[in-house]
Amino acid sequence: MSFIGYLMEKPWTHQGEVDDRHGAIALPTVTLGLRMFLAVVTVLFSLLIVSYSDRMKFADWHQLPTPSLLWLNTALLVLSSVGLHWAQVNVRRGQMDGVQAGLLAGGVFAFAFLIGQVLASRQLTALGYFAAANPAIAFFYLLTAVHGLHLLGGLVAWGRTSAKVWRGYAAVDVRLSVELCAVYWHFLLVVWLVLFGLLLFT
Numbered sequence: 001m002s003f004i005g006y007l008m009e010k011p012w013t014h015q016g017e018v019d020d021r022h023g024a025i026a027l028p029t030v031t032l033g034l035r036m037f038l039a040v041v042t043v044l045f046s047l048l049i050v051s052y053s054d055r056m057k058f059a060d061w062h063q064l065p066t067p068s069l070l071w072l073n074t075a076l077l078v079l080s081s082v083g084l085h086w087a088q089v090n091v092r093r094g095q096m097d098g099v100q101a102g103l104l105a106g107g108v109f110a111f112a113f114l115i116g117q118v119l120a121s122r123q124l125t126a127l128g129y130f131a132a133a134n135p136a137i138a139f140f141y142l143l144t145a146v147h148g149l150h151l152l153g154g155l156v157a158w159g160r161t162s163a164k165v166w167r168g169y170a171a172v173d174v175r176l177s178v179e180l181c182a183v184y185w186h187f188l189l190v191v192w193l194v195l196f197g198l199l200l201f202t
Contacts, residue, residue: 034180038187041150045191048146049198052139064136066200067123073116074196080109081182081189088182094171099178103162106185110155117144143195147188154184 055061087102121141129137161177 028176030176030180034183038184041187041191044146045195048143049194052143052198055135055139058135060134061136062134064124064129064134064140065127067120069116069120069123070196070199073113073120074192076109076113076116077189077192080106080113081185083107083109084178084182084185087178091171091175091178096165096171099165099171099174103158103165103178103181106181107155107158107162110151110158110185114148114151117148120144140199143199147192147195150191151188154181154188157181157184 083102083105085102087099087106090096090098090102121144124137124140157177158181161174161181164174164177
């Protein structure tokens with residue numbers, strides 16, 4: 001390849017191909033972008049957890065009851081992650097019916113999880129737990145809201161991927177999108193399990 005041709009090359013159009021110049025596998029741009037985003041989100045939630053733990057040491061901290069609905073919400077998010085994993089497995093096999101079923105299940109359970117989180121917050125409000133009166137409830141609203149916003153953002157990517165699948169795209173054309181959605185869902189599930197454990201046992 002000439003020097004001019006090298007300069008004009010568009011590396012982002014080659015997904016997952018062997019980079020002959022460096023002897024390594026070139027990651028797709030979107031995969032690298034997701035990894036960087038997950039690293040940033042991990043730092044964000046780590047800082048929130050550290051702040052939560054430090055704030056508990058003050059005298060005005062009053063433990064709040066854990067809404068029983070959070071257990072159901074956790075199960076819904078687990079099922080959502082299982083649905084995305086099923087879609088990932090099937091897209092690798094080229095079985096688009098399974099991909100459709102997995103994406104549908106993952107999306108439905110994710111929406112149900114978000115609705116459940118809103119209902120859990122309303123339960124606490126109905127019991128008189130307001131953010132201004134108790135730092136513990138303020139942190140509860142903050143942690144669940146930040147997590148919910150990240151899941152809501154993931155549903156945007158899920159919607160785009162699902163639209164491609166329902167329009168009849170081939171497995172090879174949507175495989176990367178489905179796999180990235182699954183990775184993101186598994187990540188958010190782990191984050192929620194950590195947050196739920198923190199709220200439950202502290």
